[in-house]
Amino acid sequence: MAVSDHVDLPTFIAGVSKRNPGQPEFVQAVTEVAEDIYDFIGDKEQYHKYQILRRIAEPDRVISFRVCWEDDAGNIRVQRGWRVQNNNSIGPYKGGIRFHPSVTESVLKFLAFEQTFKNALTGLPMGGGKGGSNFNPKGKSSNEVMRFCQSFMTELYRHIGADVDVPAGDIGVGGREIGYMFGQYKRITNEFTGVLTGKGLEWGGSLIRTEATGYGATYFLLEMLKTKGKDLVGLNAVISGSGNVATHAAEKVNQLGGKVLTLSDSEGYIYDPEGITQDKVNWVKELKNKRRGRISEYVKEFTGAQFHGGGARPWAVPCDVAMPCATQNELNGDDAKLLIKNGCFAVSEGANMPTDLKGVHVFKDAKILFAPGKAANAGGVAVSGLEMSQNSSRISWKEEDLQKMLIDIMQGIHKSCVEYGGSAGSDHIDYVKGANIAGFKKVADAMLAYGVV
């Protein structure tokens, strides 16, 4: 008999752990997906026979390289760079680049794995990838960041391409870094192509790409609330993070009539009982993007607010809805229990895997409205997909058209989650299960069509 994937779930996870030693984030992400996929494929022999889950959980390739650069004091610095190309069954590899000291191969493998499902959910033709480096942009001059980005691209360029692999931004990589990397790619290859997304509007970027992740996560939250006959008007929202995703989520919550109580960074969170209104959100954007300052400075400007330091996270603040928009594993099982105890009934993840496995189980068991990042934060990569389309046809779409497309895509993802996340005899939607199955099915069916490759 042929070797089959008919091992039970614990044996499958044990195999993933054994093959990926010292990679807890990757094993965590695969476990969360496998828990749902095992249910779904129980009676679907061909997914077992062709080892589809086993193959999606093994990246097509992991490229690791040295990145050398010179700091302003003339010291030679050495960092490690990676690109994880997880799966290109439904389109070119696509996913961001992260610069942060916490970046490891495990973190990038988990992100590339998640990206594969997320990108499939958007309905656009994009495979899954992710890249980055343990470079810490914090405290570096713009020239240092430029030299690092150029050195990083000097190796990366040979592995990417508009029809091969299209990176974008992520934590620590915004418009400035994309500019430096795109400039270096163009210099080396002498080609102006859509090889990166998140570009500036003057050089091939798309309108609303910057806003798309945070806006999309809020639209998804709204779709979930609608299933209960609610909207965001008058609701209190707790948001973590203060980067691109968090500030645009805060902006959209304000626009839709909610009140934003918190934002955070790695040093702690600010709590503003009067609400972080649009003018305050603009101030935070300026603080983070132009002055590259810390969120603690908020309380000097807006004296009614409090700062909670020591790396504290905002989950103890009572709220109706929560949006973790900072980073992975920032919300654990105890935080999840506390949120529910304080009345939180909807959570939309703007970050990737911000809730740890225990937290996910707490939310699932409590049957609150809980949207995993791969569904809720897909708006960013979706508009990246639209940027790719515009680049291929060398045109720029209008803002109002793009806004409409983003809303359509988020509603489409919500619909897919409802289709696969419901259960007979209950009106509860398990969005984690729905997102996992809908994303898996699309990639899996393409893989089946290709045979054993």
Ligand code: GLU
């Ligand atoms: N880094 C974002 C994400 O996690 C965006 C990726 C992209 O636009 O390719 O989905």
